[in-house]
Amino acid sequence: MMAHYYRGELGRMAGWRDRIDRTSNWAITVVAALLSVSLSTPNAHHGVLLFAMLLVTLLLLIEARRYRFFDVYRARVRQLERFYFAELLGPNDQLALDWAAPIAKSLRKPEFLISYRDAACRRLRRNYCWMYLILLLAWALKISSSALQRPATAGRDMTLAVEHVVGNAALGPVPGGVVICLVLVFYLTIAYFSLKVDMSDSELSHGSVHV
Template sequence: MKMEEDRTSSVREGEGARPLLLPSTPGEVTNTLIHYYRGELGRMTSWRDRIDRTSNWAITVVAALLSVSLSTPTSHHGVLLFGMMLVTLLLMIEARRYRFFDIYRARIRQIERYYFAQILAPEVGTGGEWAMVIARSLRKPRFLLSYQEAMHRRLKRNYGWMYFILLLAWCLKISTPKLQTEGIPALQAQSWAYVIDNAVLGPVPGFAVIAIVVAFYLGMLGFALRPDRDEGEFGHGEAHV
């Protein structure tokens, strides 16, 4: 009777209390852990699919705008600038999704590294606080990555190449007369003044547009090249999304 009382705890719902039966034997604990692992793996996979979906949207946007801008001489170079803005928006959305994905990925890796790996090949001195780490995360979920760190990782892995392609296309658009509406049949721009004139965006002079684009890309380059934070799961192995 005493053992039965120790196995139960009370969970209040409204004014009443209902008993919650907790696993007590090693077999019950293992079975519960397996089901929990499957559930967390499903949530992690779901958020990973959302991340991939956002990346696919960004790739589709870049491909569509490149096709419109470079295949049509009458298209304005502002289409590519608009593409840079859209890619930035998608990067921000993906960074938010990546932060949620990282929560579930960290829980999964705790179980894999400190439980399953120990079953397959036990190691002395392996941390035994993994269950407490997961319990704290379940009781009080919190983000393990800052928003800036999440953006840095997605920019470095995927979006940097998209920005680079858009920049090359934009430079080609404003510097190649054949791609301009009133261009002459030449292979390249005759002078910097020609490039600056082609970079005009409405009332904004071409020099200001070029300066803004250069400043934007220098900022992105510095942001992408900053060192990674080798903490938490990122300090174990190299296979990280």
């Protein structure tokens, strides 16, 4: 019976794992596509990269919701592996007698084990921080490199004048200085939550291999 139950929980966990991977794949596709659009021609506006940041944020929020479901089934599977199957293969003198209680409680009244914010922070630190970093570097290159600007503003390979960079960062009626400040605040927030996340009970809390 336990083997059949384990197989069922493993299937549910794998299903949510696949959904998470699909969201990550879509985020990578969005980043690659909009990077190509923005950097392939001088006529492309830097707002394309800002739009990419918004799309990646939307996908991160979707993935955080999916991760909360995945974490429930992952916890059940790991509980069975650590305290049931591992004990069958190699008994441990320090076996916890109440190891099945968390599974029984979860089956009677399923509840999320982590908050939405913690789930988003975990996925941000695991995958999305690198996508945001790539977009930031591309955006900085776009507004500071003369070679990627319109022919009318092309002067040198790299625009060193602060006024020129700020002018390139303008977004319609929004001044470039305001845009740069907003992007800076956005990335400081990302850095804060990436470093603040608690990984003590994540998939790497009991080993170096995660599922």
